[in-house]
Amino acid sequence: MGKTFKTIDEAVIRFAGDSGDGMQLTGGRFTETTAIVGNDLSTLPDFPAEIRAPAGSLAGVSAFQIKFSSKDIHTPGVNPDVLVAMNPAALKVHQKEIIPGGTLIINTDAFTKKNLKFAGYESNPIEDGSLDDYFTLIPVEMNKMVTAACEGLDLSPKLVGRTKNLFALGILFYMYDRPLDATEAWLKKKFKGKDAIIEANIRALNAGYNYGDTTELFMTRYKVEKANLPSGTYRNMNGNLAASLGLLAASQRSGLKLFYGGYPITPASDILHMLAIWKHFGVQTFQAEDEIAGIASVIGAAFAGKLAVTATSGPGIALKGESLGLGVITELPMVVINVQRGGPSTGLPTKTEQSDLNQALYGRNGEAPMPVIAPATPGDCFYAAYEACRIALKFMTPVMLLSDGYLANGSEPWKIPNVDDLEDIDVKFAHGKNSENDFLPYLRDEDTLSRPWAIPGTPGLEHRLGGIEKAKNTGHVSYDPENHHRMVELRQEKVNRIQHDIPPLEVFGEDHGDMLVLSWGGTYGACRSAVETLNEEGKKVSHVHLRWINPLPKDLGEIIIGFKHILVPEINLGQLLQLIRSEYLVDAQGLNLVRGRPIGASTIVKTVKKTLG
């Protein structure tokens, strides 16, 4: 046929269509296969808050982007090389982001007058030439193709039409030389018992692949070689699954059963869904009547001796604020996960943001210090959740885990760890008196300042906890001014001492230079990519990423003074920035873009260059 293979380092593709077009599923399948063939990858699902916005509307467009590479990559990319647009609205929303000269695969059957008008097109962009100068346009009659492919199957035209996403997937598999078998196996499992549906989808998938093969539209195919990842067994991992698995691992290693109390909220609900399946691990899940009952039940379960966890998003944390203060003053171990989304108020429920850092640090009445840890990547959510549990149990404190929508739904290849290799979690319940004649529920460990955990059912250790200030050691109600001051200090000092459990920071690049890019949470990948690029260009730029934000690592101050400039990219208006400026009295600068999407590495590169001249 005269077709040629071109080997490339990496590619970014984006599937976009109506909410009902199955774009998340299509992206998910492309991701699994890409993982299996051994590329490094990073994904960005981008879907509307509405479950089914009016079909064909701009509001209803759902998209999935994946970047895959033969190299070590950290971000899902910004501008796609290939856009699959299943309808005019999808084209309208995403067209401006395709790289110049990129490929546009369009389902022309959806470009009806009605749909064009709905998307705001005056004329058909496929026919009016407006795209031709900028993109490689590949119009495909996908509905007609799948109808032909599924001929003879006992299925309604509507059901046949739904397989067009698999047709599109087949084309992409052809373009990037990926096998079909994993998707076929998945379809057989997913639609078990519905043979006609399985057959239709498999036919559509193969038809798409064969279409790529037989037409002259795809003269070049692309090869992306295996990435050189560290050896081990891998699977594709998203942030919410990783966090859930991290909790489960902590449950096993601590010997405590997991209790989860929470209320459904986007984008955190998947954690509840996953834990609810794992009943055979002894996991107790309680879907509460509201966010407050969720955290209150967690406090009760922690009192009674469970590894107690809740997950929510920003609005839920706001509702939980008073209860979190109760968790702080009663000094019970618990993990509170905030999968951040766009705010304030309902904000952008399905979009990502980092704007709850201040809420995590300060969002409670009184002096209520709470340790805060943020995962860096989807797979890191596993380790961050595990670490949050370990610290909560060791220091007898609530710990907040700040994930975000990008980490929660994004995915990457994840090297499967050995659970036995994770750091020990040592839990000791109190069994007897800890002073001469009494049990003192607030008598502290000298090193960690944690108090004993005496659970109901233990004879002789009956005691009362509560939200009123505690007398030192005895835990009785106390209104004594000096005692209150001391207890406020002790609770803060306890959190500060977690510093001793935080490993030294890793400086990527030289330990001194012109600029330090300082990041936290989900911006890790973009910052690391940007600094890699800048280093290749000879710039003296380094990268430090924070996992613990409260307490801040003890070596951060020393690192910071080695650099002329500090840049803190965040998806907020400068929340870590303020903290760094006040904590270390440095003239750090922010890069702040609050668009509900990850910050692109190229934006960081540009900003650094502008500053350094």
Place this chain on the structure above:
Amino acid sequence: MTDIQAPSLSKKDFESDQAVRWCPGCGDYAILAQTQKNMPTFGRKREEFVFVSGIGCSSRFPYYMNTYGFHSIHGRAPAVATGVKIANPDLSVWVVTGDGDGLSIGGNHFMHVLRRNMDINILMFNNRIYGLTKGQYSPTSEQGKKTKASPYGSIDYPLNPPSLALGAQATFVARTIDRWQKHMAEMLERSYNHDGGSCIEIYQNCNIFNDGAYEEYTGAEKFSNVIELKHGEPMVFAQGTKGIKLDGFKPKVVDMEKNSIDDILIHDETDLDLAHIIANWTSHPTLPEPIGVIYCIDKTTYNQDIVNQIESAIKAKGPGNVQDLLNSGDTWVVD
């Protein structure tokens, strides 16, 4: 945990070393004393009792009980208690709340803990006033009540706690009065023995901000104004001189000299329709105030169901192994 003999405990064993700080003359003292007296009779180890409360005068209760206790935050006691009970279903979990804590700020949790039939005993001290914040009207205050927050009289209509509890699908609803000590003892025991969520509304006098609110049920005329419900027995009161007859769905008070006992309504605590009718007699202008067990049925508890689901999942899938779970899904090996 190994001894199977019931521990021999006394009231003293349930008294903590903390000074009780309610106002002298408060009805809470009587409820505390009766509870401390009842606990040893249940034949259960002291360390297996947990008292959880919210905020308000009544919510100081756990500090005075020498058991495990949790003085939580306003309105949330049922949710905290839910966590305790799910985490360890072997505990006897009690919630102490009031009309403000349980029905206003905590109304949602009150409703849902009963709906789920979580095996928790709720003691709702109803004094029809906010005491701890010094005398504002509460969700059970009568309309027109003059308080600091309602100098011209409250324009809120009160809600009816037993009706609310029944509407929430509670499986045990009872009412007693702080000064009816023997009756209260009986209700506490019934609540303890009920396997499921139970709610006892306790009429409690606040002698500082709402003194005499229940005078007609505790004073000289109390037997004329209160009807003690007894399962399977005809509904007579006023020392047997009056009874209640149903006219269709409408109850009315009748003179026993003119009526046969056979025509009198028989109390059936398992009859939900009847329970709703009785609950409506609260503060009724012509009907006596009902106390006793209004409703009691058996239904599987949430805490038992959660145990059952976990057990059957383990039976079906075997006990979970985290490493196996991590290794599952589509995996590939990098050499």
